[in-house]
Amino acid sequence: MNTNLDMNKKVKVSEIAAVAGVSPATVSRVINQREIVKGETYEKVIQAMKQLGCSINESPIPQPASTGLILINIPSLNNPFYGAIIKGARASISRHGYSMLINEGHINPGTIDLLVKTLKQNKVIGLITMNCIETSLIKKLSDTTCVVQCCEYNEDTDLPYVSINDIASAKMAVEHLLAQGKKRIAFINGPFRYKYAKHRLQGYMQALEEAGVPVDQEYIVQLPEIDSDLATSAALQLLNLSEPPDAFFTVSDVYGAAVLRACYLSKRRVPEQVAVVGFDNLEISKSLVPALSTVNQPKSQLGFMAAETLFEKITNPAIPNKKILLDTELIVRESSSL
Amino acid sequence: MNTNLDMNKKVKVSEIAAVAGVSPATVSRVINQREIVKGETYEKVIQAMKQLGCSINESPIPQPASTGLILINIPSLNNPFYGAIIKGARASISRHGYSMLINEGHINPGTIDLLVKTLKQNKVIGLITMNCIETSLIKKLSDTTCVVQCCEYNEDTDLPYVSINDIASAKMAVEHLLAQGKKRIAFINGPFRYKYAKHRLQGYMQALEEAGVPVDQEYIVQLPEIDSDLATSAALQLLNLSEPPDAFFTVSDVYGAAVLRACYLSKRRVPEQVAVVGFDNLEISKSLVPALSTVNQPKSQLGFMAAETLFEKITNPAIPNKKILLDTELIVRESSSL
Numbered sequence: 001m002n003t004n005l006d007m008n009k010k011v012k013v014s015e016i017a018a019v020a021g022v023s024p025a026t027v028s029r030v031i032n033q034r035e036i037v038k039g040e041t042y043e044k045v046i047q048a049m050k051q052l053g054c055s056i057n058e059s060p061i062p063q064p065a066s067t068g069l070i071l072i073n074i075p076s077l078n079n080p081f082y083g084a085i086i087k088g089a090r091a092s093i094s095r096h097g098y099s100m101l102i103n104e105g106h107i108n109p110g111t112i113d114l115l116v117k118t119l120k121q122n123k124v125i126g127l128i129t130m131n132c133i134e135t136s137l138i139k140k141l142s143d144t145t146c147v148v149q150c151c152e153y154n155e156d157t158d159l160p161y162v163s164i165n166d167i168a169s170a171k172m173a174v175e176h177l178l179a180q181g182k183k184r185i186a187f188i189n190g191p192f193r194y195k196y197a198k199h200r201l202q203g204y205m206q207a208l209e210e211a212g213v214p215v216d217q218e219y220i221v222q223l224p225e226i227d228s229d230l231a232t233s234a235a236l237q238l239l240n241l242s243e244p245p246d247a248f249f250t251v252s253d254v255y256g257a258a259v260l261r262a263c264y265l266s267k268r269r270v271p272e273q274v275a276v277v278g279f280d281n282l283e284i285s286k287s288l289v290p291a292l293s294t295v296n297q298p299k300s301q302l303g304f305m306a307a308e309t310l311f312e313k314i315t316n317p318a319i320p321n322k323k324i325l326l327d328t329e330l331i332v333r334e335s336s337s338l
Numbered sequence: 339m340n341t342n343l344d345m346n347k348k349v350k351v352s353e354i355a356a357v358a359g360v361s362p363a364t365v366s367r368v369i370n371q372r373e374i375v376k377g378e379t380y381e382k383v384i385q386a387m388k389q390l391g392c393s394i395n396e397s398p399i400p401q402p403a404s405t406g407l408i409l410i411n412i413p414s415l416n417n418p419f420y421g422a423i424i425k426g427a428r429a430s431i432s433r434h435g436y437s438m439l440i441n442e443g444h445i446n447p448g449t450i451d452l453l454v455k456t457l458k459q460n461k462v463i464g465l466i467t468m469n470c471i472e473t474s475l476i477k478k479l480s481d482t483t484c485v486v487q488c489c490e491y492n493e494d495t496d497l498p499y500v501s502i503n504d505i506a507s508a509k510m511a512v513e514h515l516l517a518q519g520k521k522r523i524a525f526i527n528g529p530f531r532y533k534y535a536k537h538r539l540q541g542y543m544q545a546l547e548e549a550g551v552p553v554d555q556e557y558i559v560q561l562p563e564i565d566s567d568l569a570t571s572a573a574l575q576l577l578n579l580s581e582p583p584d585a586f587f588t589v590s591d592v593y594g595a596a597v598l599r600a601c602y603l604s605k606r607r608v609p610e611q612v613a614v615v616g617f618d619n620l621e622i623s624k625s626l627v628p629a630l631s632t633v634n635q636p637k638s639q640l641g642f643m644a645a646e647t648l649f650e651k652i653t654n655p656a657i658p659n660k661k662i663l664l665d666t667e668l669i670v671r672e673s674s675s676l
Contacts (some may be wrong), residue, residue: 039413039665045368067455068461069456069458071439071458077420077421077424077425077440078416078418078421078425078621079418079452080415080416080418081414083414083415083416086415086418086442087416088542090443090468099452099453099455099456101409101439101440101456102415102438102439102440102441103440104424104428105428114437114580115437117405117437118437118439121405121407121460121461122459122460122461123459123460130417183490186602228349228621228624228625229624229625230423231416231623254621254622257622257625257626260474260627261625261626261627261629264627264628282591283416283566283592284566284595284622286566286567287566287567287570287595287596287598287599288595288599289598289599289602289626289627289628290602291599335567
């Protein structure tokens, strides 16, 4: 990395950050890409550096803003959900003249160091994460580069994010099933470490409680990952209960498709005997047999807004962190339309 | 980029390459990452440089091999096919201690310059492409970094690749439909610029010809992209012919799912009235109603072998370029099992 910091004595970036009252990542940007850091913040960092006895070499750096790279982290390429989000992000990133690469994989104590190394060794000026990440690790990332969270976010940090209201979205889906006259509504959920899983469970419970329908723990299934086979088995098990569910709400269309498959295998008519509503509005969902009702996430917009928020933050680190929740919509198709 | 080439006079990398009889990318690697280029090739380049009046600064570069980045280019994140390939590639790349990022998008005259810039500005030591790329553009990429093609490859270049035998695979699928007693087999193909599309059409035709079944051009549909809606419409149109097909072979499970949907909408029983075989063995295919027969591509292995081939080429550029075709297998499920 082309730092042109004249070190009159050894000073750590973190010390400059502490004196300037900004993040270490902001200090790095002032040093390496100062043309993209706005006036006030820039001045703070320069003053702190002077105070600590180091200064920036004032000769111009032949480095246009657009040499930087934006990195997008997604949990898995196997879930087609992320494709449309990245399409939206790409639209924003191209507009700003930057290039974008994708990092796939979970961020955990075993992978964080390699990711931080990748951020540092390449000209990564900003990171959009879509993973569920421990607070200590997301802080490590935001000390390294500018971070915006998309979909999953940490409620106990002050980072910018763009997401949806999962509680209201899940509630809307379950209220639709109740309105179709369904009473025994099963819920197939994902791993509970995800914010979406916690919030969608809340929305499910709220809808039932407000309708005076008792919550039956037997109808709530928590799966360890987004996997079709697991979900089909779980649904078949529920359909074999002495009092089987008459509807399913699932946190992913992948699970929704698996429930349709379980209904086919156990010879239940959809939606007459069992209604199904998924989540995400994947490309495939409208092609399923029967077509799957779902909660549409504004995927392109999520990606676009996350990237725009990132650029705002990169060019002006002093602005307050934006926390944006976008609206979802219920798409009623054959699988729940009585 | 940290070139430490002592230029006594101006010499282009391409000139050194021509004299040494190696690619310009190899010269770049000798200059920048000489610790990973094997003896004989290294010597050739050094001799050529001496001959042209320039030399490498012999002071050691503090740059371990594992600081390099491997880039994988995929056409689209919307096709879940690529997820499993990348999983395989990741296994190899981790084993070699490198990190990996994904570049999504088509490679064409409008995008090549940004990609080359991205390759140069980051420490990209190798590139795996899964796109269909014009020969002049793939040459531009292989002049910049070490390239291995995966799935799609250019038949008119000498680059290493790992792919499948598309002709034999398509032939196997169509022969299976013929063996089920089907005679009017429609074929839904993808964009013809892809090698896979050309070869699978050949395989389809060969199977029909060998069985003495006349090829009916009306049954062959060429779609411009992998899109469910388009494929459903195309299938419905075929099913409305006065002599509708009694089977479909499609080049993607995404299309296969769309055909199942078209059969549902036009009230045809699958597989009795219409049998369907897709391609790729996507995760979702076994969950469809009915479960979709398909040609399984050894996706993880394709990715793993592509990355292993890349590392062999990086560490020893002088070895002949490997051209590997892996075996596929037919998976017969409900949609074609009579």
